[in-house]
Amino acid sequence: YDAVPFSQAANQPLDIMVTHARARSPELPTSDGTPLTLANVSRKHGKLVNDAIHGLFRLDPNATAIIDTPEFQRLRDLKQLGLSSYVYPCASHTRFEHSLGTYCLAEMWVNHFKYAQHELEITAKEAQLVSIAGLCHDLGHGPFSHLFDNEVLPRLREMGRIDANRDWSHEQMSCEMLQHLWDENSLDDVVSVDSRNALQRADLEVVKEMISIDKKDYDPMGNYTGAWNKRPKLHLGGKMYLYEIVANGRNSVDVDKFDYLLRDGHACGVPTAFDYKRLIQLSKVVNERICFKETEAHTLYSLFHCRANMHLTVYTHAKAKAIEFMVTDALVAADRHYKFNDLIWRPETFKTLDDTLLRRIEWSTEPELEEARVIVRRLRKRDLYKFAGEVTVPESRHSSWSRVSAEDVVKHAPSGSALRAEDVIVDNKEINYSMKSRDPVSQVQFFKHLDSPTAAPLDKGKVSSMLPRNFQDKKVRVYVRDSVKLPAAIDALNAFAREMNCTSPIGSTPVKRGGMAMHLSQEAPRAREATLRPRLLAWVHPSSFSCDEHLLDPRRCQCIVTPQVAPRGHAGLQAVQRCSRQAGAGLVIARARAHHVHPDRQQRDGVSPG
Secondary structure (H helix, E strand, C coil): CCCCCHHHHCCCHHHHHHHHHCCCCCCCECCCCCECCHHHCCCCCCEEEEECCCEEEEECHHHHHHHCCHHHHHHHHCECCCCHHHCCCCCCCEHHHHHHHHHHHHHHHHHHHHHHCHHHCCCHHHHHHHHHHHHHCCCCCCCCCHHHHHHHHHHHHHCCCCCCCCCCCHHHHHHHHHHHHHHHCCHHHHHCCCCCCCCCHHHHHHHHHHHHCCHHHECCCCCECCCCCCCCCCCCHHHHHHHHCCCCCCCCCCHHHHHHHHHHHHHHCCCCCCCHHHHHHCEEEECCEEEEEHHHHHHHHHHHHHHHHHHHHHHCCHHHHHHHHHHHHHHHHHHHHHCHHHCCCCHHHHCCCCCCHHHHHHHCCCHHHHHHHHHHHHHHCCCCCEEEEEEECCHHHCCCCCCCCHHHHHCCCCCCCCCCHHHEEEEEEEEECCCCCCCHHHHCCEECCCCCCCCECCCHHHHCCCCCCCCEEEEEEEEECCHHHHHHHHHHHHHHHHHCCCCCCECCCCCCCCCCCCEECCCCCCCCCCCCCCCCCEEECCCCCCCCCCEEECCCCEEEECCCCCCCHHHHHHHHHHHHHHHCCCEECCCCCCCCCCHHHHHHHCCCCC
């Protein structure tokens, strides 16, 4: 008893009790049934983790061996929410924490089945493989998480800089990175010191299957086909429910989603109103599927509603997306130097890419990175791309709606406008309950009681008449790279919305106060001339007419009406409107308060009182 330190024996939950009891009964069995001796007690330390979301939990020695490698530690330099911390300052958590949390929940759920349903005969090794899959499922993420595979690589592919004959996904790279991690760090030798349930290299194939299984591997009825991954048979095919715990391609109810919604909501201060512990506790395996008690239908709808709400408020936040598009432009420009096509296909080169890429660009001196450096400098000064607004696609047009391009919007710009397609970024946004337009809960089977031997889908009418009818929302957003082009882009988006019978645009970036809080039907000057001390009452389009009620700024060729020469109140508006009619231009007038100028400054700057 004294030969094994308590901290070493406590690698698994039952070991703590076994260590104390062994002094009284040396022949006590281990959790897998073999007699407990000094030879088969774990000799390598596990680790205790105190997590902000899940509290205190233990990592077993196999998980610890994987975590203590450079490839896994790379996740510390990948923020879970990419660039959302520019909008939500506390959203600075990383893929590292999320991976540990997913490990914790995967272990919790598989052990629930193991101990609650002995007839499933889940072995200790199988339970361990599920936990390791949760730990390693995000090893293959690129810089700024989903930005890299959803924005940067598609842009480079369109430009012909990425091999068009090969598909890339972070799930596939996670599998390759896990294999590379194992071989590079000789983990066969490291984990062999844990003689009980030590992972072996052959076990990684099962882990990789659990990580890479996809929605497209299931038919519409929820039956596994393996068509997407071209893998008709799985190593644990007789226990398909084990493949639903980490990445559930059947209905998207999995521990990956549990953890990231809880963790992201906690970091951003957005409430997440679903109870994952109820889902785990009130679940059971029926006919090789994970099923839930009928009472938990509302909890499942709450889960998917939370997901949609997080996409609306956090993941697709208008300002955060503007920053994402800036970083996308910077990385695309930096490709001339880094040549991502040479880095992304092999784990030994891909692991050099993480969120520090932005700092490397900022501190670089290479001439070919100058364009990227300019964009990063704009980001540091918060000179962001401007948001022209978003329109909602009518539900009746969802099935026939095609992706909108920059050209589709620009062709609706006012005649004579200098707006070009390269000035505009169009974001085709889709928010859903994780299965496009389908109801994911319709793919879940429910049982009446915990002892029920059967399960079946649950009719929505039996759940509630207040459940959503639609499970997908489509929107079109427009951004401009240059703030000077913002008014033209707003007009173009308005015209596009009218022609396509969409809703009127909402949410455009307001022009900052201080003299230019107005809307023009053509491009406005970048800024008010610094020499004009009085507040401007309005801007009028370039014209060559003469009028007694305006001053002409020859540098901008803009008609400027100031408080000195225009009467106050309603009479002042009438004066501006007369100027506008004579110029043949339309405008929207913003009220302005008179700006008091000190007499000394009047004399110094040549400004008349008024």
